[in-house]
Each structure stands twice: as C-alpha cells, then as structure tokens.
Amino acid sequence: METPYAPGSLVVLIGSPGAGKSTYARRHFPTGRLCLDDFREMATDEAADQSATPTAAQIQNLLLDARLARGLTTVVDSTNVLPHVRAGLLARARYYQRPAVAVLFELPLADCLARNNARARQVPQNVVRELHQMTPTAEQLAAEGFASIRTIGLCEPARR
Structure with missing residues (x-):
C-alpha cells in the first residue's frame, strides 16, 4: 500500500484516545506499526495495564531501533501527547538519519469521547x-x- 511518507520515515501518530490513530495506522501501514497497547497486552494479557508501560516502551524502542536502522518506515501508534516522549522519538529519528513525520489528530473532544464510549476497551x-x-498544535x-x-x-479517512 502506498503512503504519502518517504520510505524509512518515522511516522508519529499524535492525539487523544478515540481520535482514530490505530484505525488510521491499520489502514495505511500494513507493517511497521508499533503500539504500546499491544505490547502491554503481550506482557500482561491486558492492554490497559498501565503498570506495564515501562516494559512496553522498552519493547517499542528495541523494535523502533531495529526498523530505523534498516531504513524501514515505522509508525508509533500511541497518544504521543507528552513532549518528552516526542523528544525521544525525534532523537531516535535523528540518530538513524530518518525523517520524522507527525500525524496530528485534531478532533473535537466530544467526538473522541463518543468514539471511546463505542469501544470494547474504554479509556x-x-x-x-x-x-x-x-495534544500539541501543528506549530x-x-x-x-x-x-x-x-x-x-473529521473529514479524513481516520474516521471509523
């Protein structure tokens, strides 16, 4: 599947729960999607178990380094709203000399809450x-x- 991103890019999805990040990632990136929820679930059998976040982050970083070193497009599918998290991702992209692309999900809070309420596993x-x-601004x-x-x-293909 073709994407508008240069090969080898680090694509960082940014937005609140319920914004459509995972739906977007699954549709546009059949491989290379790194998701903290998935790694937490692998470690604890529960994607929402926040106590597993340090372990999940270690797994993510190991895979991220492996993919960036090989020049493979990689998508980080988590909220990424914290500046220090984005700074760490940007540092990795710079180290491996890969372009870092932000995909900012700007949806109204009411829509994110409604989508979240429709999920099996709610935040x-x-x-x-x-x-x-x-959630940061594009600026x-x-x-x-x-x-x-x-x-x-709202009009983009991330909508469910």
Whole structure:
C-alpha cells in the first residue's frame, strides 16, 4: 500500500484516545506499526495495564531501533501527547538519519469521547479529556523538529 511518507520515515501518530490513530495506522501501514497497547497486552494479557508501560516502551524502542536502522518506515501508534516522549522519538529519528513525520489528530473532544464510549476497551473519560487537552498544535510540532506535519480532522479517512 502506498503512503504519502518517504520510505524509512518515522511516522508519529499524535492525539487523544478515540481520535482514530490505530484505525488510521491499520489502514495505511500494513507493517511497521508499533503500539504500546499491544505490547502491554503481550506482557500482561491486558492492554490497559498501565503498570506495564515501562516494559512496553522498552519493547517499542528495541523494535523502533531495529526498523530505523534498516531504513524501514515505522509508525508509533500511541497518544504521543507528552513532549518528552516526542523528544525521544525525534532523537531516535535523528540518530538513524530518518525523517520524522507527525500525524496530528485534531478532533473535537466530544467526538473522541463518543468514539471511546463505542469501544470494547474504554479509556476513562477523565483521561481522554486530559490527553485531549495536552495534544500539541501543528506549530508546536514544527518547532520541535518534525520534518512534516499532517493534520487529520473529521473529514479524513481516520474516521471509523
């Protein structure tokens, strides 16, 4: 499947739970999707077990390094709303001399909450609200050093 991203790119999905990041990743990237939820589930049999996040992050970073070293396009499918998380991803992309692309999911909070409520595994509403509020702007992402930023809104194919 063709994507609008240069081969070997690090594609960082950014947005609150319920924004459509995983749906977008599955549709556009049949391989190379790294998802903390999946790694938490592998470690504990429960994707929502936040106590497994350090282990999941280690697994993600190991696979991320392996893929970037080989020049393979890699998608980081998690909220990525925290600046220090994005800084670490950008540092890895720079180390391997790969372009870092941000895909920013800018959906209204009400839509994210509605999508979250329709899921089998729901994130607590207060967490969705907090992470939605922490979502950076495209301008912030550009200042951080992303090579390009794509914004996904309600009319984009991320919609379920």
